[in-house]
Amino acid sequence: MFHVYAQNVLSISIFLSASLEVTKNEIPVPETAIQAEQLALNARRDIKTAEMVVKSTLQMLGRSEPLINEYKLSFDQGKFRIDSYSISEMAADNKKLLKRIVFTPDIFIDYTPRLTKNKRLLAVRYLQNPKADPDQVENRRMNVFDPRLIGVVPYSLASLHAFSLDETPGRPDRTESSIEQVDYEGMPAWKIGYTRQDDIVVRLWIVPSMNFSVVRSEQDNVASDGEFTDITISTMHKTENGIWFPESVDYQRIMKTGDYAGQTVEEETLEITELKLNTKIDPDNFSMISMEIPAGRSIFEYPPHPNGGRIWNGKKIVQSAKKDPLVPAQPEETGNKWLFLISVNFALIAAFLIVYLFYKAKKDSTSS
Structure with a gap:
């Protein structure tokens, strides 16, 4: 595995060295599609920190009104924070906090401020040492995604939690792989096509002059309701510090067979309204005290604390004066x-x- 990885790195290094001898419009096509994809992924890996505000407008077939959410995202080399809000265009006070999540190698915190019938949601979920229990980590990561994936894979924002920069694209499990130079909106681009071993057909368009940005991504797949194609198209923007990143992303799922053949069953537009890349982030941003959790909130811990129920007092977690009903009772x-x-x-x-x-x-x- 390391030998294969080292060969890929060497090939990419040689390719980049050759590319420096020509202008951007003359960058040669890599020998393999995987090399081109790794160049695109490396550009995203070079983003070490990110702070952004993303507005998502999701329209689904059969739903009369779009679902509009706003996400405030922070990333700092393995630390994630997501503040999600629902937006109503009909209300004066049109933004309501849905959830705050902090995920680091040391803690997982899930804060849901709204009142629900499920009393368990009234508590703050708190997981210590996530590495100690992989199953718990995977369960908690269901709402955590890497913002650097935006525009790279053809899925809606809510589905990005299932991917990482180490998994897609660039996967070696493929057949019938091809790469060719094409024109994309007046710019030289590389069009990549291959079939994965799970029979998903992938197509990518990469623009080298935009630091190897993935500007369009497509996948042909099949589900119980028929065959469909997922399409993502990114409008790229160059930040003040010279990093290319989408300023907007359009996603569609179009059915090819089944009852809804020819129809768009899901459509999402992402607008990145605020963006800072590779700038210093306050470490407290990934701490519990910055999450504005009201004092008195119960803490639902995993594993359960040996002294029983605990609460958040506004500054730290302390022992509750009364038994917390969310903490499992002891056997005796x-x-x-x-x-x-x-x-x-x-x-x-x-x-x-x-x-x-x-x-x-x-x-x-x-x-x-």
Whole structure:
């Protein structure tokens, strides 16, 4: 594996060295599609920190109104923070906080401020040492995604949690791979095509002059309701410090077969309204104290704290004065609870029998 990786790195290095001898419009086509894809991914890997605000407008077939959300995203070399808001264009106070998530190698914090019928959501989920339990980490990562993936893979923003820069594109599990130079909106570009081993057909357009940006991505796939094509088109922007990144992304899912053949069943527009790349981020941004959690909120911990329920006091996690109902009861408490319930049931049965026998004896004496 390391030998293959080293060969790819060497090939890319040789290719880049050759590219420096020609102008940007004359960058030669790489020998393999994987080399071209790695150039695109390396450009995103060079983004070490990111702060951005992304507005998502999602329209789904059968839904009368679009779903509009705004995401405030922060990334700092393995640390993630996502503040998500719902936006209503009909209301004056049109932005409501849905969730705040902080995920680092040391902690996972999930804060949901809104009141719901599910009392468990009233607590703050808090996971210590995520590396200790991979299953818990995967479960918690369901709402965490790498913002550097925006525009790279043809999926909606809510689906990006399933991918990483180390998984796609650039995957070696492919057949019928091809690469050719084409014109893309007046710019020289590389068009890549291949079929993955799971039969998903992939097409990518990379523009070398935009630091090897993926400007268009397509995938042909199949689901229970038929075959479909996912398409992502990015409008690129060059930041003040010279980094290319999308300023907007349009995503579509178009059905090819089935009941909705020829129709767009899902459509999303992303607008990156604020963007800072490779600038210093305050470390407190990835801490619990910066999440504006109200004092008194219960903490639902995994693994459960040995002293039982704890709360957030506005500055730190402290022991709760009363038993937190969200903390699982200890085995001995569970046993005592069952003994109490059994005793109550026997008492009720005995009381019923006494009343029944009393009235039966009274009825028999009246009859005689």
